[in-house]
Amino acid sequence: xxxxxxxxxxxxxxxxxxxxxxxxxxxxxxxxxxxxxxxxxxxxxxxxxxxxxxxxxxxxxxxxxxxxxxxxxxxxxxxxxxxxxxxxxxxxxxxxxxxxxxxxxxxxxxxxxxxxxxxxxxxxxxxxxxxxxxxxxxxxxxxxxxxxxxxxxxxxxxxxxxxxxxxxxxxxxxxxxxxxxxxxxxxxxxxxxxxxxxxxxxxxxxxxxxxxxxxxxxxxxxxxxxxxxxxxxxxxxxxxxxxxxxxxxxxxxxxxxxx
DNA sequence: ATGTCGAATAGGATTCGA
Numbered sequence: 001x002x003x004x005x006x007x008x009x010x011x012x013x014x015x016x017x018x019x020x021x022x023x024x025x026x027x028x029x030x031x032x033x034x035x036x037x038x039x040x041x042x043x044x045x046x047x048x049x050x051x052x053x054x055x056x057x058x059x060x061x062x063x064x065x066x067x068x069x070x071x072x073x074x075x076x077x078x079x080x081x082x083x084x085x086x087x088x089x090x091x092x093x094x095x096x097x098x099x100x101x102x103x104x105x106x107x108x109x110x111x112x113x114x115x116x117x118x119x120x121x122x123x124x125x126x127x128x129x130x131x132x133x134x135x136x137x138x139x140x141x142x143x144x145x146x147x148x149x150x151x152x153x154x155x156x157x158x159x160x161x162x163x164x165x166x167x168x169x170x171x172x173x174x175x176x177x178x179x180x181x182x183x184x185x186x187x188x189x190x191x192x193x194x195x196x197x198x199x200x201x202x203x204x205x206x207x208x209x210x211x212x213x214x215x216x217x218x219x220x221x222x223x224x225x226x227x228x229x230x231x232x233x234x235x236x237x238x239x240x241x242x243x244x245x246x247x248x249x250x251x252x253x254x255x256x257x258x259x
Numbered sequence: 260a261t262g263t264c265g266a267a268t269a270g271g272a273t274t275c276g277a
Binding site: 054 | 267
């Protein structure tokens with residue numbers, strides 16, 4: 001089973017690039033972030049015609065997550081538990097029925113800038129709720145994965161110019177500590193256990209020629225429960241996607257599971 | 260920090276979010 005997480009930065013603007021990528025790279029499951037669309041306007045039938053089951057959790061204008069899957073999905077749920085007043089669409093879960101069942105959670109963690117401020121407070125509160133959900137996933141003792149745009153640069157080696165990000169919501173000590181707290185519950189960060197070298201990124205800003213200068217950051221991650229980590233075969237970043245026509249500012253990050 | 264992009268509103272340029 002091959003699962004990719006991909007922040008597409010708007011389904012309307014990305015429908016051609018996303019379709020070409022699906023045709024070429026053929027994920028079994030694609031976890032999408034920033035669909036920037038309400039559910040009714042997501043081009044569901046277009047992707048169903050390509051052989052995918054489509055589950056969305058959208059909102060008007062911003063955010064929004066979705067799952068495209070060639071394998072059957074069960075028990076789809078929407079929204080991160082823990083705050084009924086939170087109207088931002090940033091979380092979707094489903095159980096993928098491959099050779100083995102895998103619970104997948106697609107997430108779009110708040111950016112948090114400017115920081116300090118209410119947006120940063122919301123980010124940290126959201127990460128606290130994420131931790132609670134993560135504990136429940138661990139307690140289930142089943143293969144599960146939380147993947148998406150974490151908006152977290154875990155360590156200095158995950159940025160081309162870490163000094164620029166020191167005070168940014170993506171890299172502040174409080175952000176990194178909250179991310180580590182979740183990891184240290186017992187999750188495996190799939191890319192980092194396979195590749196220790198610096199210089200691997202998943203996002204390059206549209207501004208200032210960041211892609212051409214390889215001025216990137218690694219903020220899209222797969223966190224695996226122990227039962228899922230036991231199934232991990234490979235993890236890689238499909239960075240060449242950033243150089244295509246009308247690209248997203250993020251690229252797909254993949255795991256292959258023995259499932 | 261900012262050499263950009265996407266969406267909403269409004270029916271073109273401006274604002275927000277990233």
